[in-house]
Amino acid sequence: MTVAASEATGRAADILARPVALNGLTVPNRLVMAPMTRQFSPGGVPGEDVVSYYARRAAAGIGLIVTEGTYVDHPSAGISDRIPRFHGEEQLAGWAKVAEAVHAAGGRIMPQLWHVGMVREQGQPPFPEAPAVGPSGLRLDGTEGGTAMTQADIDAVVAAFAEAAAAAERIGFDGVELHGAHGYLIDQFLWAGTNRRTDAYGGDPVARTRFAVEIVQAVRSAVSPGFPVVFRFSQWKADHYGARLAETPQELEAVLAPLATAGVDAFHASTRRYWLPEFDGSDLNLAGWARKLTGRPTVTVGSVGLEFGRAFLGEGAGLRGIDDLLDRLERDEFDMVAVGRAVLQDPAWAAKVLAGRFDELKAYDAASLTSLS
Template sequence: MTVAPTDATGRAAEVLSRPVALNGLTVPNRIVMAPMTRQFSPGGVPGEDVVSYYARRAAAGVGLIVTEGTYVDHPSAGISDRIPRFHGEEQLAGWAKVAEAVHAAGGRIVPQLWHVGMVREQGQPPFPEAPAVGPSGLRLDGAEGGKEMTQADIDDVVAAFAKAAADAERIGFDGVELHGAHGYLIDQFLWAGTNRRTDAYGGDPVARTRFAVEVVQAVRAAVSPGFPVVFRFSQWKTNHYGARLAETPEELEAILTPLATAGVDAFHASTRRYWLPEFDGSDLNLAGWTRKLTGRPAITVGSVGLDGEFGRAFLGEGAELRGIDDLLDRLERDEFDMVAVGRAVLQDPEWAAKVLAGRFDELTSYDAASLTSLS
């Protein structure tokens, strides 16, 4: 299926090609490559295929690349030995090559720093002996299955995020993104469903931000003042799509304000369909509300260019094309600042170049087999 040219054809370049500042970084356009886990890094080391994968998309006009999630230096951070790690001499050398290649192609790139928390199962690599850890030792379904984090555990993980951020700046990245979404560790502290603590890290929504705030503060202290810190968050959790951190704009503001104050330069608001309003009584989506409430730049994401949410891809399902006229409308009225594109860019490395040139007739529908593509 192809999408016939619409009024988007003539204005896509104008709207999407505007530069945007994230703290001290100027991104040349509004297109972001969303983080997508692919498990193509044996031993946690990104190889030459990963280098070319990111460089190819930067060369095609993606303004900012957010890498796939990459584990911080904590034994309980991961679930696979094929997902990249952001620690270790060989791993960081591989990432340095990625950053260098993306810059040579004209792009900007930030690693997504990740700890999976209670999503981990006992015995999983890369460190099988490590227990699953979380704020209360609870999985997303409320079942017990791991270790409640002590203060020492919390301090160790906070330090691991800070070290990874410092390493990112040292080896040439343009900023960092902290993965605080989708039911992983930082989000497990934010969400009442997994945070039942009665100390300073649990309680009301503001108290539940303390762990995330400490991570942000430590990262901010470990990098240069102009080095961007992006925070990705979501209402939904993996396999718990109805979960919510906030039921009202006021509750969302209570959660986001401490994070902005701690040093978040931009928020990446993850939704499954960007066109859906977040709260009753307003057409604003989650990124729109985030920008309005914090004053920080906001990145929207969720089925951009496709008619069908991403979860179906894991069931082997494809997705037909969807126009972006409404997306351009929202960008023009500054509802949000940037747009992250996942499956469409995974499917077609030239997606950004085609859209920026108005070549919508060359776009094709999404084939779930692209999830295993190395190109």
């Protein structure tokens, strides 16, 4: 199917331009800019180029921007001094300018709050002395390589997420997203492959949610009642694409229901290809199942507008129509659509899609993205 021949031309605006409520926030349309790590913030400080980067996409019609992952205030949270941090006077001042510019352009914005956990290697910046920490000191491949978190460690990380969320509301953001996907710290607690604890934070799927639940509860207590809290989750992990949190809808419900009860307002279900069904016997994708099981709004993501082959390995991708995506939105399988590489390649992607100008869309060319402006 070619984009030029797509039947979506007359439908896109009607379906995508509908507002949607996330707790007390009204997002003007169904398009989300997905979080994408860029490493363009020396010293963890988002500069004027970062301000422009997000403002351009808001001005082109993206309803909600979720920022690249940004580290909470814990020494073991990160792996680079060029990835932004969400703590520190200079860092937060930079982020405040980002939020202000996005609002001036008509958009809404949330920071993605992040701790990498056992993905960290010893000696990495921004705090080289900090150890890698996780639920059981295990890396994604099952090998040992760090420190199992004590109760004091857990309490410190929970507090760091809450402090970052409070800061986000204070400096003008519209909500927060908690990064509970892709094999990073929160996900390491959720996944049996990395959580071998025998205390209250390990064991069955519900027990493995306790760390995430405590973070959600702490964040919820740190912000106002109407401030949205979004939780991003995935089955797959970085470099472990076949990993799964849940083999059945019942197992997925065991993970998501406690999070919804704790105060999650929406779930961002990360998949590599949104059109693939998640479980046998149903066409629902992961976001569709999350919505069905929790009743919360959901965001789908994964190769929107692009036909990915080896693009996840840094190669390019051709264009893919969005008729099937619009069909799913129209029947309320999920509520919003996050777009990553397509909007990274083309800042005007949203404006073109909302206007039905599909013939102007650009294929994804990883080699051309030198400045990611």
